[in-house]
């Protein structure tokens with residue numbers, strides 16, 4: 001059998017990243033990046049590589065934005081199994097192997113994304129919220145001016161409050177806040193004022209509370 | 217040839233060394249689905265539909281299209297893993313493919329659709345893929361690209377690169393989206409495309425299509441793909457001889473032409489060029505100058521190698537008489553003589569050639585060149601009796617086993633016009649014949665004003681001949697200037713020669729007194745149409761005028777001059793009745809063909825009629841009726857056409873034309889033909905439409921025994 005393609009997997013990360021996962025990396029997001037790089041790199045000549053990796057990318061992307069469907073994980077497995085079996089080049093083979101390995105090694109995390117809408121590393125935007133730690137906020141108002149969708153309420157001297165319905169999770173506020181007051185939260189939400197109040201007047205600190213409609 | 221024994225799905229199969237598993241299976245009538253592979257192309261192994269398991273390696277499928285068959289191999293073409301891989305691959309292709317098969321021009325003629333059926337696959341499990349690169353490069357001449365239907369099998373890329381050597385189509389990426397495109401997304405015409413159509417031919421989907429209207433749909437496909445040849449009534453193998461001209465093999469080119477007709481040189485001067493009207497290159501820029509190339513080939517044929525294989529059958533002892541030494545009669549006589557019959561042609565004119573001699577003026581067709589082709593026919597054993605009118609075909613038949621009536625449509629028609637009785641009128645046919653055989657007519661003298669009625673090529677022949685006899689000339693026709701029936705160059709050259717054209721005018725009457733015509737009264741035409749065969753003209757009231765004239769020439773059609781005394785049953789238009797639908801007439805052993813049967817048509821139509829009649833007569837006389845000849849062994853043209861700089865932009869070569877001053881007073885040849893470098897350039901412009909027929913058709917699954 002002649003090979004139709006000599007693409008290598010050098011654009012892809014190494015397998016050990018799956019096993020030595022740092023807490024702040026999300027395996028689903030990591031797999032999305034793998035698929036994205038492979039899709040850019042694919043030469044386009046083989047159906048399973050070209051359309052298969054593209055399909056994998058579309059499915060994982062849907063999973064990260066809360067558009068996953070029942071059966072997606074099985075479909076991802078089938079796709080990566082077949083791509084691996086049919087691989088003509090290192091690129092597609094390695095891509096499939098990475099996805100396949102991630103699916104089995106981190107199945108809990110994949111399931112959490114798909115069925116429980118959770119991203120434990122707080123990376124996938126659909127699955128975390130953004131908050132201002134009321135004990136840290138100095139009321140400098142820099143975050144409000146940098147937020148492009150005006151999701152941060154507050155004025156000089158007030159503890160700022162994020163409206164998560166508007167927030168796009170762009171992260172600009174995290175970068176600008178001199179007090180490092182911004183927090184991401186998954187299931188566990190910090191206690192924050194409902195609306196801006198004077199700096200220093202909210203003293204209860206961060207506490208667990210049930211998210212409305214949440215499972216915990 | 218080394219043979220291999222293998223077993224495919226428990227069926228013993230003998231394969232040829234070097235074959236792939238797919239080739240071996242298909243040859244043994246065992247179907248293995250396949251899509252990206254094509255019998256004329258190197259396998260790419262991309263679609264994965266052809267996966268099979270080999271030598272018991274279950275669960276480890278290999279692609280059959282690019283795995284070589286080996287002796288002793290066992291192949292399984294169906295298993296759970298195989299099925300899964302095939303389905304998945306189909307589903308992936310369909311995820312990005314439109315669902316509306318019925319609106320596609322390839323509907324029911326699509327390999328993808330047939331495979332969907334075979335694998336019962338749909339794309340529903342998959343995320344729908346929205347593609348954005350499909351809008352690139354959709355506006356091109358001749359080829360429609362509906363790239364939303366493309367499944368990127370790469371056949372077009374491989375045919376363009378590997379088989380054609382043109383290398384226009386490539387796998388490209390727009391961000392992460394793969395698509396089939398050109399360098400810098402240039403339009404095909406600017407990217408070096410040679411419009412060979414191979415990519416369209418091999419595309420298994422509706423993505424690549426021939427532009428609607430480029431090919432006729434009423435013909436078998438292999439014929440319609442070569443429109444020039446399809447349109448030529450003789451079906452001359454035009455791309456073949458054009459290629460031979462390109463190679464400088466003029467003798468070979470003539471042999472190819474002569475396989476279909478015995479008047480290549482005359483046709484090179486005057487053929488009506490049905491072929492050029494069909495030429496596919498017309499839709500790119502301009503048709504190939506096929507007629508000029510034909511003439512060039514004949515005039516540069518130093519070898520006459522067609523003679524070597526010219527067929528001469530042994531004598532049959534049968535005698536055939538042909539009445540009429542025109543293109544039809546002489547053609548029939550030629551092939552009948554070569555079929556072994558003894559043939560005599562009778563013609564009432566002093567020269568052979570029919571309308572080629574009596575009608576077409578010498579400045580369009582030099583008589584020496586015509587005579588040479590007539591001589592060639594005589595050399596084949598045809599006796600030609602000139603100045604020999606035949607009054608009654610029945611009497612003639614008594615001395616012959618068969619008779620062909622090919623008398624043409626030699627009498628001019630005049631339209632009813634008041635003032636005709638004043639005299640000083642003649643038909644174009646009369647004028648042209650007198651000029652051709654006597655060099656003058658009794659009426660036309662220098663200084664006279666001749667007005668020709670009619671707008672076709674014969675009208676222009678009459679006008680330009682009158683001009684050369686010293687007259688001052690008008691042409692009056694019903695059609696507007698841009699709708700005139702004559703060839704564009706005829707009209708242009710006539711005007712250059714000082715001939716005045718009154719287009720869009722209807723004739724009302726000839727004015728004058730007996731024996732002295734003063735002019736033709738005309739009126740402007742607003743519109744005209746034919747209702748149930750009758751001409752209905754709307755004129756513009758108040759626009760009457762008289763065009764001063766001494767002589768009126770009717771170029772308003774021709775008919776046969778057969779009468780009942782001739783001995784054939786005639787229909788109400790005066791044409792012989794052909795009861796069988798072929799060429800045989802009401803008299804046993806008497807046949808009729810050419811203009812005498814069809815009414816005025818082109819020279820090439822007469823030749824084709826003559827061939828058909830010859831075949832029928834040979835059959836009637838006990839022969840096979842096969843007059844076909846192979847004058848040149850079939851070459852195997854290279855599919856690898858490579859690139860040519862600015863191929864799409866190359867303009868048609870125009871023949872050089874003798875200046876108006878030099879030509880208008882003499883019968884010197886007007887069209888001087890094309891030069892050697894022009895012939896080279898012109899033949900290179902050809903799209904070689906015939907090469908497409910070298911590409912094999914893919915057999916669909918339902919035609920296989922094991923599937």
Ligand code: SF4
Nearest residue numbers: 366368369370372419
């Ligand atoms: S255009 Fe046709 S031949 Fe070319 S890749 Fe697409 S489907 Fe295949």
Ligand code: SF4
Nearest residue numbers: 376409410412413415
């Ligand atoms: S050269 Fe032929 S195969 Fe290549 S793109 Fe043009 S028409 Fe298609």
Ligand code: SF4
Nearest residue numbers: 444495496902903905
């Ligand atoms: S391009 Fe060549 S082969 Fe095609 S129709 Fe014209 S003359 Fe014939």
Ligand code: FES
Nearest residue numbers: 261263264266281
């Ligand atoms: S036909 Fe073999 S891989 Fe497409």
